[in-house]
Every structure is written in structure tokens, then in C-alpha cells.
Amino acid sequence: MNGRWSGYVNPFETACVLYAAAAKAGSNEETNNGVTTEMGYDVHITRKENWFDDGPEISLDEWKSFIEKDDEMRLDGYAEAKLPNGAALRVDSDGLAVWTAYSGSTAGGNMAWFDFRSGNVVVKNPDVSILSKMWQIAQKLGARVQGDDCEIYGSDGSIVAT
Template sequence: MGYDLHITRKENWFDATPGFSLEDWFGYVESDPELRHDGFAEAALNGRDVLRVERKGLCVWTAYSGGERGNDVCWLAWSESDNIDVKNPDPEIRRKMWSIAERLGAKVQGDDGEFYGPDGEPIADVTSTPGSESPAVKRPWWRFWQ
């Protein structure tokens, strides 16, 4: 299990309205020299076994630094819900997702509905609350105590 971020053209990533077709995604991947469509992802499980997932639209970001451990891989996956999804993206990946979204006329949205900006951080949703003099800042649930 993990937390997904979605590149979406929809009002909300989970809406049933059309978003990206597989052809849209392939067209973008062809134009971005840092992305490669492999159609599969592999991960070593215990040194002997390999987990392999095959899916059309599954691409690897070849310019990714590898994260904190230096050996991680970034996969971006087109989903049948017409979004581009990434599981547990770090700030570097979130910034790349934003640049992709910018070129595609889309946005980056998390599972809980929050949006992300060019710095890879959530965008504060400033709203007024009844009876308050200052606006309240909505935060994702995992930042409630910050």
C-alpha cells in the first residue's frame, strides 16, 4: 500500500470524466527524452526472486537520481482511469510530475485531493471559516500536527 499522486486533467483525479488517453500519454513520452516506455516494472524481492508487473503505459524516468538510497527507480503509469499515477513520490519526482502536468495542461493531485506546485510541495488551500478573522489553511491529513 502507498500514497499515490496523479497527473490529471479532471477536476478531481477520481472523477469519471475523460482525462488522458493512452495515446496522449505515449505522445508525451515520445517528446520527453527523460522518459522511456518499457511496459513493465521489475523489483528484486529478496535477492533471488523478482516481482514483474507488465502494463501498457508503464514508463520509467531515466534521469531520476535514485532517491535517498540512490538505487530507486521512478515509474509513471497510465491508468484506465485516464490519469498518470506514481506511488509514493519523493520531492524530486513530484517536481518532475508538475513539469509533465504543466506541458499537458494538467495538474498534480494526491489521493486526498490536495494539489502540488512546481516545488513539489502541496499548495495551501486558503479558505475563510465562519467567525474567524483570518483564513484557515487546509492541510493534508498527514500534516495535521505541523
């Protein structure tokens, strides 16, 4: 062996790279009921090797129990926003919670939403503050924080592994 190539291909890394490449190959816009929006980037609190794999999951009951114990989190079960055309967009999810202590929250506007999906807790377009909160939650749930492209985030919200 020359040290540059061992002949072993890690299937998890390959799957993650392929998933990321497929996601980037598509358009960065989607249409929902005639409203075009730019797609966001999800970051996941997960116990899985890669957030999209089968594997150990966080249960909805575990997530709800965590929210009950964290004074900064509130389980709402839905989120609602007004669209530019005046219509209301409502998302219902049993595991949808808000981080009430988020410094970036605005009245009737920006909120830090944490949604339970497929055994993971997901936040769309988190900033460094939210990533840090996600890391704290992950520590209590025996999980880690992983982006759509499979990068891992640390306590300060920075990428610590790719």
C-alpha cells in the first residue's frame, strides 16, 4: 500500500457524499402553492451514523420529555406564518418546539423552531447560537449535531468534522 489508497471504501461516507451531491445537483428553489421559496439547509440532532440512515433513533416521547425539563424550550405542535400573498401557511407536527430563549427571536417573526422528524430533531438554517443550543440538547440525548452534508458541529457551533 502506498498510504494514499487503502482500497477500502467507507459505505457511510460514500452514501453521505452521494446524497450531498444529489441534493446540490437540484434547483435551490421550490414552489409551494404558487409561492417560490429558496430551499433551506437542515441540521439534525441524531444518534444515527448519518442522519438519513436507519439506526438508533430519538423517540418522540424522549423529545417531548426533554422539552418538559428544559425551561428554554416550549412544545407548540404547530407553526404559522403569513405569506406575501396574504395566505397563512401552517405546519403541524407533534414534535414541533420553539427555543424561547433564542436572542434572534422577533415578535411575530423569526423563531428558533426545532422539529422532530424520523427519529431526529431538525432545525432549518440555524445560526451559531442555535447550533450551540442544538449541541447542548444533543449531549443530553446521547446524540450529535450533523448537517445535511454530514458535517458534525461542536459546542461553539463550528464544524468539527466532515
